[in-house]
Amino acid sequence: MRVNEKNILNILLSKEFWLLSLIFAYRELKIKFAQTRLHYFWVILPPIMGFVITTFFFGRLFKISKDIEYYNIYAYLGMMTWYYISYLFLYSSTSLIQNQDIIQKSNVYRLVFPMAKVFMGLIDLFCWIFGAFVISFIYGIKINFGIFTLVYTIPLHIITGLTFGLIILLFSVKYRDIYQIVPYIISIIMIVTPIFYHPYMIPEYLRIFLHLNPIAGVIELYRSAFLDGTYPIKNFTLSFIILILLFIVVLLIFHKKEKQIAEYV
Amino acid sequence: MEEKEVIVVCNLSKYYELTTFKQSFFRSLVSRKEKFKALNDVSFKINRNEIVGITGPNGSGKTTLLKILAGIIPYDEGTIKIKGKITALLSSGLGFHKDLTGYDNILIYAKSLGIPTKVIRENIHKILEFSEIGKFLYEPIKRYSSGMLDRLSFSVVQFINSEIVLFDEVFSFSDVSFQNKINNYIKEFSKNKTIIIVTHKLNVLINLCDRVIVLYKGNKIADDIPLYALNTYYKHINLNLYDNFQYKCPEINFDPPFNFNGFKVFKCYIVECLSNGEEVRKQNSIFSNQFYLCIVSEILTTNAELSIGYIIMDSMNNRLTLFYLDTSTIKIKYNEKTTVKAKLNSKIFSNGLFKIQPFIVNLVSGKFIFLDSEIFFVINSEEKKLSDVVYFPFNLNVEWSV
Numbered sequence: 001m002r003v004n005e006k007n008i009l010n011i012l013l014s015k016e017f018w019l020l021s022l023i024f025a026y027r028e029l030k031i032k033f034a035q036t037r038l039h040y041f042w043v044i045l046p047p048i049m050g051f052v053i054t055t056f057f058f059g060r061l062f063k064i065s066k067d068i069e070y071y072n073i074y075a076y077l078g079m080m081t082w083y084y085i086s087y088l089f090l091y092s093s094t095s096l097i098q099n100q101d102i103i104q105k106s107n108v109y110r111l112v113f114p115m116a117k118v119f120m121g122l123i124d125l126f127c128w129i130f131g132a133f134v135i136s137f138i139y140g141i142k143i144n145f146g147i148f149t150l151v152y153t154i155p156l157h158i159i160t161g162l163t164f165g166l167i168i169l170l171f172s173v174k175y176r177d178i179y180q181i182v183p184y185i186i187s188i189i190m191i192v193t194p195i196f197y198h199p200y201m202i203p204e205y206l207r208i209f210l211h212l213n214p215i216a217g218v219i220e221l222y223r224s225a226f227l228d229g230t231y232p233i234k235n236f237t238l239s240f241i242i243l244i245l246l247f248i249v250v251l252l253i254f255h256k257k258e259k260q261i262a263e264y265v
Numbered sequence: 266m267e268e269k270e271v272i273v274v275c276n277l278s279k280y281y282e283l284t285t286f287k288q289s290f291f292r293s294l295v296s297r298k299e300k301f302k303a304l305n306d307v308s309f310k311i312n313r314n315e316i317v318g319i320t321g322p323n324g325s326g327k328t329t330l331l332k333i334l335a336g337i338i339p340y341d342e343g344t345i346k347i348k349g350k351i352t353a354l355l356s357s358g359l360g361f362h363k364d365l366t367g368y369d370n371i372l373i374y375a376k377s378l379g380i381p382t383k384v385i386r387e388n389i390h391k392i393l394e395f396s397e398i399g400k401f402l403y404e405p406i407k408r409y410s411s412g413m414l415d416r417l418s419f420s421v422v423q424f425i426n427s428e429i430v431l432f433d434e435v436f437s438f439s440d441v442s443f444q445n446k447i448n449n450y451i452k453e454f455s456k457n458k459t460i461i462i463v464t465h466k467l468n469v470l471i472n473l474c475d476r477v478i479v480l481y482k483g484n485k486i487a488d489d490i491p492l493y494a495l496n497t498y499y500k501h502i503n504l505n506l507y508d509n510f511q512y513k514c515p516e517i518n519f520d521p522p523f524n525f526n527g528f529k530v531f532k533c534y535i536v537e538c539l540s541n542g543e544e545v546r547k548q549n550s551i552f553s554n555q556f557y558l559c560i561v562s563e564i565l566t567t568n569a570e571l572s573i574g575y576i577i578m579d580s581m582n583n584r585l586t587l588f589y590l591d592t593s594t595i596k597i598k599y600n601e602k603t604t605v606k607a608k609l610n611s612k613i614f615s616n617g618l619f620k621i622q623p624f625i626v627n628l629v630s631g632k633f634i635f636l637d638s639e640i641f642f643v644i645n646s647e648e649k650k651l652s653d654v655v656y657f658p659f660n661l662n663v664e665w666s667v
Contacts, residue, residue, distance in 0.1 A: 023372070023376040026369075030364075030365050034405070101356075101360065102360040105337070105353075105359050106335075106360070106377055107351075107353060259338070259339045260338075260339060262332070262338050263339070
């Protein structure tokens with residue numbers, strides 16, 4: 001898929017675009033585990049660490065952990081969502097700079113590089129989700145039909161992370177000032193999003209802001225898939241609609257700016 | 266656009282923004298940058314199944330042109346029409362990662378050039394055969410030599426299936442035999458493809474290309490069959506040289522005389538010998554090639570073993586030929602200041618700058634002692650000569666006289 005393509009739909013529907021994204025994801029994966037003895041085996045480390053942290057640290061230390069049944073899996077799901085979103089936030093926004101040499105000398109469609117990060121992160125995400133099933137099994141949580149909501153939760157999860165990453169990327173094509181504040185944005189979002197705590201703990205009058213946060217929405221979607229009696233999802237409908245519209249706009253802007261990228265990156 | 270044309274470029278211009286001076290922090294926030302014209306009104310057409318070479322000095326816009334053709338960067342003015350799919354190989358081993366194995370790298374590289382992974386998997390033996398990598402294929406490429414990397418990255422070219430292929434200096438690291446292989450390969454490859462090659466290598470331009478486009482500071486100065494195009498190119502470069510040597514006298518004086526074991530050289534200079542035998546001392550270094558050149562040296566010798574000779578070099582200091590006075594056939598007087606003349610037919614020289622370096626030779630041992638001075642002269646004739654490209658004065662017929 002080449003940069004000269006006029007219509008973005010042609011690109012997104014072509015097999016070549018997805019195959020290219022996959023091969024670049026394969027490249028990232030190979031680079032990540034180059035010269036390691038255990039190789040791909042390391043992908044199971046993040047979920048295990050997530051389980052250890054939520055069960056033995058937060059589960060014991062936090063007062064709220066006593067109010068919530070199965071707190072460790074509750075926090076684990078929050079952590080899982082956050083892990084993937086922050087990954088996309090950080091890496092899809094810098095993916096063009098990372099592949100500078102390729103971008104300046106090849107006409108591979110530029111969206112391939114953020115997309116490669118999506119696939120790369122998906123490997124971790126699937127390990128986390130698999131981990132969630134294992135933990136549910138260990139704690140004897142019954143998995144009901146709610147689990148099928150994962151079919152749209154995962155795409156929504158990807159879109160959330162990718163939209164944030166692409167926004168940062170678009171703002172930083174010519175001037176990279178925005179990268180200076182990205183770490184602070186990430187930590188602020190981490191605090192305002194109920195990852196380790198319950199949304200009910202946020203005061204009533206501030207909850208409108210919570211409802212505009214699609215990351216909180218994705219977390220609650222995962223929680224409702226695995227656990228019962230969580231925060232009602234319909235509160236987040238508006239934020240999801242805004243998110244998807246934003247995603248489409250961001251893609252269109254990216255497609256328009258795409259030709260200039262090689263000059264500035 | 267006619268049937269046979271695959272690329273038509275019309276009045277193409279491209280600007281870059283430049284910061285031409287050191288700016289303070291505050292000024293850099295507000296000031297506008299200067300515009301630099303990388304390509305200026307370039308137009309050309311390329312036909313199907315043609316091999317076109319693009320050459321020119323560094324910074325003349327060759328790579329910019331290829332990048333625009335490949336669609337990597339936008340252009341500012343003009344139109345481009347392209348019929349067919351383009352694959353651009355702008356640098357060899359693009360995106361190769363040092364930690365990955367040769368096999369993984371080649372798979373990813375091929376995919377980014379639009380070659381399906383399946384084709385590479387099935388034809389891995391062809392790649393091995395072409396690149397001569399052997400058992401290194403599954404090693405991380407940080408253990409490869411740069412020639413191996415070049416060969417590996419070039420080996421996927423055979424699977425490219427697009428109609429137009431662009432090469433930018435892909436011949437850099439490979440050794441002579443592999444370059445030959447590449448040349449033969451491109452010839453074979455061009456039977457059903459259109460190829461554009463950016464290179465500085467004369468042998469590629471002359472032997473491989475059907476046509477050469479010369480860029481100079483963003484302008485197209487020539488578009489012709491290779492030898493004629495290169496002729497224009499070298500003349501263009503030499504224009505600056507003529508200006509520099511307009512006021513230089515083709516003469517060197519040794520004061521005190523250059524002395525080696527009793528062989529003294531006082532002076533060396535060039536004169537022009539007209540057809541009636543008259544010798545003309547020139548005030549500048551520019552000679553036409555209608556007459557004979559005479560290299561004159563004033564020497565004094567007491568040693569029968571020593572003699573004088575000259576090396577002729579081109580403007581790039583490549584030694585073209587040497588000749589010396591054989592004192593066994595032409596006798597010189599010892600212990601007396603003598604003028605030695607060497608007469609050359611200046612028709613053997615192509616247009617351009619040449620240098621003459623005098624040396625003293627020991628006729629018995631064959632040892633050379635170079636004088637560190639050079640005489641410059643420029644040959645500038647109006648006629649267009651093919652030999653301008655390949656400076657090789659064969660059958661140098663030198664008439665010595667004392």
